[in-house]
Amino acid sequence: MRGDSRPVQCCVARMTKYNASIQSTLRQNLLDWFDSHQREMPWRSEKSLYRVWVSEIMLQQTQVVTVIPYFERFLERFPDVESLAEADEATVLTFWEGLGYYRRARLLHQAAKTIVSDFGGQFPKSFDAVLGLPGIGRYTAGAILSIADNQPLPILEGNTIRVHARLAGVTGDVQKSGTQKSLWSLATSVVDPERPGDLNQALMELGSEVCTPKKPQCGSCPVHGVCNAFQTKRQLELPYSSKKIRLTPINESVILIQRRGKFLLRQCLDGERWAGLWDFPRFQTDEDGLHSDLEAMVHASTGLSVEIRDTGWSTRHGVTRFKIHLRCWVAEKVQGRLRKTQENIQWVDRHKFEDFPMSVTGRKVATELDSLITSQALFP
Template sequence: MSQFFADDLLQWYRNNKRDLPWRNTDDPYKIWISEIMLQQTRVDTVIPYYHRFLEAFPTVHELAEASQQQVLKLWEGLGYYSRGRNLHQAAKMVSGQYNGQVPADYDEIRKLKGIGPYSAAAILSIAYNKQYAVVDGNVIRVFSRYFGIESDVRLQSTKNQVQQYADDMIPESHSGDFNQAVMELGATVCTPANPLCDSCPLSSGCVAYNSAKTDILPYKSKAKKIPHHEIAVGIIVNVQGELLIALRPNDVMLGGLWEFPGGKREKGETLKQTVARELREELGVEVNVHTMYHKLKHAYSHFKITLHAYWCSIASGDPKPVGSKEIKWVSLDDIHSYPFPKANKVLIDGFTELDPAKLKQLTGQ
């Protein structure tokens, strides 16, 4: 059965695959970049990032020699920033210890930061045609429908079962194409809602299709409710019309990115009280909290926030990086050269109408 499955799928893939930039190269470095960027991220979002990144760092040596800030600036807005930090660390290792060659051996490539079982299988199969099967959300959907797997796809045991099927089905030759074909089918034909079974090369052997279960498979238990936090931050302006930004430590979420200092609202606090408390704790200063500048909603993978940003000025004290790695006063022009998380970037993009004099007015200086 596996031979028919693979043959039909590969035939379909050759005729129907999308023309994506990382499919026009056999350079393992470029394939590696694409695989890291594509984790949890849509193809359309990745394409411009992929081009900009490779233009800045055409080889692994250039990436290895870049600063973390340069790397994160090019990653800005792509999310899951530990991917960028790990990629940078791994590039240093490939450049220094592997003579610039991405390892072609499973145990060796797994030594690189940020390369888990999925990325290792994807890179080794696509770049080196090694027989390692990948399992991601698209693969789980295709296999659970095709084989009629009825257990909860959130369970590790179900994922292991899918991995076993994928390992059994992947052919020795064209392993990279096979992996990409399953993922491509999941992305374009075997879609979560309304799969296009009539155009599917696997329909004759598909359990879900032949037993009219495509709308109930894959079975996924209800997701836990995502928590929501109210966040209040201060945009502190000094008499020169500069803004204070803080660098997040590397080992926390959004590590290595800059932000406006602030934090979570505590029970019973007004938003202005949150800003004053957070800036006292994070910077060791007392601030005057002025008018609200902006309010926006943002979703991360495990929680959602409403971000409230207030104009502030320092009432007393010298700001110190108590809760951050570093702090800086930056001008309205320079702020654009620093990497920020998406929600902060929205705040910064709104500064286009402002000049330093206007900023000082806003904070009564």
């Protein structure tokens, strides 16, 4: 197929499966490499469907080094499906705090309940049943069953998209469905019949440790001999994506409202950012972090009448896709009483903040509260 006089790009762009020879080389070399180079991970040393499931959910859009401490704590508190299913959602969220994409935790919790009610507490082994669980898509179902039950199923995610695009010279826009189809086809053709889980992990491990986005270590790559991108020196051009990440600037303020030593927290509603987590009342402000009628905003959101006392402290926190300009105001005097509202709001002693799963910015404010409220800037 390759090696004739036609441009390489033309031929390989249409190659959507590895031929038998390349399949064999990929499997052999990658499994050998994986046996000697794989990193230690807590879900590898002790393997079960439950542990691999939890790890795969945590690993969605999240790097291994970030996940490991969360995984350890989570498994200590929720060692099996039953303990997870029985827990309150708020408790589950507490152990997810700081990891991001909190819907993952809520769906994980829902799925645990489903497994108890519909599968007798045993994580299912049928691909369709697993795919039907909330929070589990094509990648995660294949990953769990191949890794924890050695089922010959393909996977495709960030790392392996890059690996396959380079190995096979896939030049199409990776966002396009046609390109995705080609990549899934490549992934399917390389599935190892003997050790599918190890080969899948080897592909991902290669993508994160060797076949990296910026500085791929092709010299130490076990499969550079069959890599189209390496042969044509296009490692840095593949995979191609036309999509550019854009940031949306956000200016928001949180307001510290205290009464009798307690502070007002509200639980973020479904549909808004940090759904289910707790936060200080938060409002949109202008570019300078100011709002023309902050007291009215507080009243509108919480049903409380407040008197804004000072505006002495500010900090910034950058979040991917958002930039939050965070300012805090302290309202010392609250005239109104707590009213019944749609919002789930609560007066919380500052020493009890740790009992609430919080947004990262909310946690930051909570952690620095002591220095904030004793600051001379706030109480001149």
